[in-house]
Amino acid sequence: MDKIIKIITLLWLALLISPGIWGQRIKATATIDSVNILxxxxxxxxxxxxxxxxxxxxxxxxxxxxxxxxxxxxxxxxDTFQAGDEAFLKQIQSFLITSFDSGTHRIPPYWFKLNLSGRVDSVPTNEVKLNVYSIPIDTTRGPTDIKMPYGAPVTLKEVTPYILGIILLGAILFFILYSIKRRKDNKPIF
Structure with a gap:
């Protein structure tokens, strides 16, 4: 009788321990960085x-x-990198998404295909909600005009050609007046 109890106990221990030892955790998730957008x-x-x-x-x-x-x-x-355990990998792919329709949109689960020594399986991600809120309109004020564009300040890069043009015109005018005066005095220009 004691031998049968020992065998049954060992079988139960083997059944309870084996999933933890041989089971492989595979986890697929889908997330977004912001649930609420405009x-x-x-x-x-x-x-x-x-x-x-x-x-x-x-x-x-x-x-x-x-x-x-x-x-x-x-x-x-x-992106692939080692997860906490050396035998595990974490792989992440990101997508830049947008929506122009207001409301709650459900991003469906996506299925990852797994291949382990010829055995093919698949794992789904979770479903993700994306809330797109419309911009509130103040109906008490009525229609409003579109604002005119703001004038940007003038930069030195934009003004430099004009400054150089004025300096060049001033130099040419000075040279013409200088040469006329030197000719009147019958002196050489240089």
Missing amino acids: PGDQVKLFLEIDHPESIDVTFPIVPDTILEKIEVLNRFSI
Whole structure:
């Protein structure tokens, strides 16, 4: 009887310990740097995955437009670095996105493809919300004029050609008057 209890206890311990030893944590997440924006503001969408080095990961392809409301302006290269444990990698790809339509937009989950020694699997990211708030309009004031552009101050770079032109004209005028005076006095110009 004691032998059977020992065997059952060992089997239970083996079952409880083995997932922790042999299980591999693979975590895919999607985040944005700002959840609330105004129309036309730009934010970064980050797709990241933590995985063991032995697994080959294929990043999802993000189209130029997400759900017809969110535009992808720029794609950045995939950054790879060691996660806390040496056997794990963290890979991040970021996208510059914007939206011109107000409302709450849901960025759908993206699927990372995993390949471990011929075994193919996929891992989804989480869904992300993007709130685009419209600019409040004061209806009590009525229509207002568009402001005229502000005049920029004049810089030295802009004025330099005029200053040099005036100095050159002054030098030419001085040389002409000097040469006329020297000829009247019957003296050589130089």
